[in-house]
Amino acid sequence: MTQKIGFLGAGRMASAMISRLLEKGYQVRVWNRSADKVAPLAAKGAIACVTPADAATGVDVVISFMADDTAAETVWLGNSGAVSTMEPGTVAIECSTLSHGFVLELSAKINANGCPYIDAPVTAIPAQVAAGETMFLIGADNAVLDRVRPIMDAVANRIIHFGPIGSGTVYKLMNNLLGAVHIAAAAELVAVAQKAGLDGKLVAEAFTNGAVASRVGVMTIPGMISGNHKEGVHFTTALRAKDAGYAMWLADELGLDLPVGRSATEMFDRAIEAGLGDLGQSAVLETIRGK
Structure with a gap:
C-alpha cells in the first residue's frame, strides 16, 4: 500500500517536491501558512489543509520544509502542530535547514511522542527537485530510513546517510x-x-x-x-x-x-x-x- 504523506510548507522547494510526489501517485495532504500557495498543488491533486495538525492526520509520514528553527518548532510543536495528531509510529522527515542544536532538541521531543525522526536536509534547486534530482543528506536510524526510502527515491537521485540524527544537518x-x-x-x-x-x-x-x-x-x-x-x-x-x-x-x-x-x-x-x-x-x- 502506498504511504500517505502530510506536508508542512509549500514554498519553492516544498512545492517542487510535492508536485513530484503527486506525479508518482502519492496522496499528499498539504498545509502552508499562506493558503494561496497550496491552490496550485490542490489543482494537481493535493489535499489542502487548514492547520499542520490537519495535514498530519491519518498519514504514515509527515515532511516539513520550513525557513528556520522558529517556523519548524511552530509547525511541529505549536498550537495545532503536527505532533498533536501524529499517531505513534508516524515518521517525521525534516527537510528544513535548521540549527544543529535545535535538530537534536526537536527530534527528542518528536521521538518522545512515539514518532521516529529523520534529519533530511536537501541540496538542490527547485528545478532539480521537480525533476527527481534531489540529494538527501540524512541523519537517521537505518531501520527508520528503510521504511521511507520509497518516498525518498521518488524525489531523489542520491541519498547520503551520514549517521545518526543531526549528522545530515x-x-x-x-x-x-x-x-x-x-x-x-x-x-x-x-x-x-x-x-x-x-x-x-x-x-x-x-x-x-x-x-x-x-x-x-x-x-x-x-x-x-x-x-x-x-x-x-x-x-x-x-x-x-x-x-x-x-x-x-x-x-x-x-x-x-x-x-x-x-x-x-x-x-x-x-x-x-x-x-x-x-x-x-x-x-x-x-x-x-x-x-
Missing part, C-alpha cells in the same frame, strides 16, 4: 557556509573587475570556464554583473545569511574558529542590515559597492 550547514564563502568571494571578483572597467560578459565567461568556478558562483555572477537581483531567484540573501549563521553556531558548539566562514557570514549579515534580504544572493555585491 552538520554536513548541510557546512555545505551552505561554503556556498556563502563562494558567493562572497565571487562578489569581490566582480566588484574589482567592474571598478577596473572589465567587460562583464567576458568576466562571466572567464569565471564559468575557469578552474576556480563553483556551481553557486556561476549561478550568482550574472545577477552581480547585471545588477538585477530580483529575477531567477533560487535562494534569497536572507536564507543564505540564516544558514551561514547556523553553521557558525555549530562551529562554536565544536569549539572551532572559522575565520573565512565568519567573514562571509558578516558580509551576508551586512546585506540583511541594508535591506537586501528578500533579493537573490547576488545582492551581497551591493555591500562592497556601498549601495
Whole structure:
C-alpha cells in the first residue's frame, strides 16, 4: 500500500517536491501558512489543509520544509502542530535547514511522542527537485530510513546517510557556509573587475570556464554583473545569511574558529542590515559597492 504523506510548507522547494510526489501517485495532504500557495498543488491533486495538525492526520509520514528553527518548532510543536495528531509510529522527515542544536532538541521531543525522526536536509534547486534530482543528506536510524526510502527515491537521485540524527544537518550547514564563502568571494571578483572597467560578459565567461568556478558562483555572477537581483531567484540573501549563521553556531558548539566562514557570514549579515534580504544572493555585491 502506498504511504500517505502530510506536508508542512509549500514554498519553492516544498512545492517542487510535492508536485513530484503527486506525479508518482502519492496522496499528499498539504498545509502552508499562506493558503494561496497550496491552490496550485490542490489543482494537481493535493489535499489542502487548514492547520499542520490537519495535514498530519491519518498519514504514515509527515515532511516539513520550513525557513528556520522558529517556523519548524511552530509547525511541529505549536498550537495545532503536527505532533498533536501524529499517531505513534508516524515518521517525521525534516527537510528544513535548521540549527544543529535545535535538530537534536526537536527530534527528542518528536521521538518522545512515539514518532521516529529523520534529519533530511536537501541540496538542490527547485528545478532539480521537480525533476527527481534531489540529494538527501540524512541523519537517521537505518531501520527508520528503510521504511521511507520509497518516498525518498521518488524525489531523489542520491541519498547520503551520514549517521545518526543531526549528522545530515552538520554536513548541510557546512555545505551552505561554503556556498556563502563562494558567493562572497565571487562578489569581490566582480566588484574589482567592474571598478577596473572589465567587460562583464567576458568576466562571466572567464569565471564559468575557469578552474576556480563553483556551481553557486556561476549561478550568482550574472545577477552581480547585471545588477538585477530580483529575477531567477533560487535562494534569497536572507536564507543564505540564516544558514551561514547556523553553521557558525555549530562551529562554536565544536569549539572551532572559522575565520573565512565568519567573514562571509558578516558580509551576508551586512546585506540583511541594508535591506537586501528578500533579493537573490547576488545582492551581497551591493555591500562592497556601498549601495
